[in-house]
Amino acid sequence: MACLLAAAAGYWVFGRGTPRPAGTWAMGALLASFALAFVSYAPLFENAVEAVVPHVARLLSNSASLAAATSVLAVAFQVNLEPAEARRRIRLPLVLLAVSVFGMTVLFTFEQMTHRSPQVYALYLLLFISYLAFAIVDFLRQALRQSKSTRRKSVRIGLLLAAAGCVFALVYAAYKVTVLVSLGLGLQLIPDHARCSSLVSAPCVFSVTSPALAVLLICLGLTLPAVVYPISQARRHRWEVRSFDALGPLWQDLSAAMPEIVLPAADLDKDAASNSDFLLQRRVIEINDGILALRPYLSRSVHEAAQRTTDAGTEQRVAIVKAALADVKAGHPAGEFAGPSATDTASRGGDLRAETQRLLRIADAYGPARLRVSPTAANRNR
Structure with missing residues (x-):
């Protein structure tokens, strides 16, 4: 998945030609961020970075997820709004992203210094999930609204797929809220830092499968119009040539x-x-x-x-x-x-x-x- 996302990011950034469509760099950042998030799940990468800093793969994955969520908003703004309005609207998410990542880094460092304190980890989760939920809900609202007004069928289907991905992302957010409540109240509802052996067993279905489906559907939904467009243009060209001859x-x-x-x-x-x-x-x-x-x-x-x-x-x-x-x-x-x-x-x-x-x-x-x-x-x- 990480390799596919990285290849897609390279296609958007380097293989689009000129002039580039609106949201090219935001789409490239989105795919690259998701690729980094998935790389952090790979045991080879995880073992390599955690040999230097213990448990740092979690911070990298969460930071990449927040960057991807911000990129999703940037894509939506640049496609749906005028350039000046899109730049104005993206400023607040960028500021919140910087604050969230900085705060998570500070809390992660403090958590390591306090031997993985559950209270500090709960604050870390609160900061992470708050911004993630904000970005998901904002994009879900825009995707549903835009899908009702667009005239291109591929764009409408793509936005609905992305909206379905947001639903899985909200499932992941709800799981993180459950972890947060469990840590805050000491209920031990979810095993602490449990390893996943199956993608359909709890809690892995919420912690790994749901975000994976969210990434897949969002990336597929936002990329679908770009893939369908050259195909539809080729079909249109063939119809025009045949009609001209007929x-x-x-x-x-x-x-x-x-x-x-x-x-x-x-x-x-x-x-x-x-x-x-x-x-x-x-x-x-x-x-x-x-x-x-x-x-x-x-x-x-x-x-x-x-x-x-x-x-x-x-x-x-x-x-x-x-x-x-x-x-x-x-x-x-x-x-x-x-x-x-x-x-x-x-x-x-x-x-x-x-x-x-x-x-x-x-x-x-x-x-x-x-x-x-x-x-x-x-x-x-x-």
């Missing part, structure tokens, strides 16, 4: 009949010319302009003929468009205007995906469709 036959016929609908390409730079989103929007605009330009050629008689000879819906509109294109090529506008409803141009939604899907249905039927109303148009043209 609209090709319809666009070619419209632009061949009405070259004026083609937007000028002289001002396009290299990036825009290779941008699938830009090219698709351009093609959708040109097709819609072409359909609008067909309106003078949509006679009511052709519209009624299409209704009699084709099924209502997309295929009918395709037949109308083909009949209008035949009139455009022949240079004969309709004598009796049928109105814009014939091609469904009045119901355009303005959203690129919705507009593209509408045109794709027309383009899909346009290829194999036969111009069933062409004899009517041909007789009128003669």
Whole structure:
């Protein structure tokens, strides 16, 4: 777990490229702090540091946990607030973190000097758990509030996972409060400094498993949007390229009949010319302009003929468009205007995906469709 978290921290800090998203350094500090907290659990590291200072692994682990909790708040502030407001809001947690770590270090030193006094250890726990609970509750409140307002599904799921991690962190905090009460009242509810042999047995399920799940869910929740984003972008790019190609036959016929609908390409730079989103929007605009330009050629008689000879819906509109294109090529506008409803141009939604899907249905039927109303148009043209 420590190695995975350290690798993730390196990815966020060194492998994100430029420009870096908001909260990059806070996210790196979060993952690095959690990595240090988990390293302190490893027997190899624990034995090495405690050979120099007895029981110091506990202080390192608790300090790293508080630093990670502060980093979680920093990430939330930088993502949800304006930069100036985020910097202002993070000052108080940073001051409290510095005070807490300094106080814990002093109490830890005094505890070692007094041969691990239970009263001093209780004060140490009180300082640790107070700040931890403050940070957890603050982040949980922000995560739940932000998950209700975000529009990205990956962000919403990630925030809910992080909120679930906060619940496990609160379980760990409740366990520490129980230890604190037991020490303060001398109840001996929990064995003093017991070693864990199983992750599902008490008290290890509260002291080790709960914080481990909390770290896993919080890190996964905050990292999920960054992992999903390139995947969603790749899927979007593939859909844009396929849609652009699928609209090709319809666009070619419209632009061949009405070259004026083609937007000028002289001002396009290299990036825009290779941008699938830009090219698709351009093609959708040109097709819609072409359909609008067909309106003078949509006679009511052709519209009624299409209704009699084709099924209502997309295929009918395709037949109308083909009949209008035949009139455009022949240079004969309709004598009796049928109105814009014939091609469904009045119901355009303005959203690129919705507009593209509408045109794709027309383009899909346009290829194999036969111009069933062409004899009517041909007789009128003669």
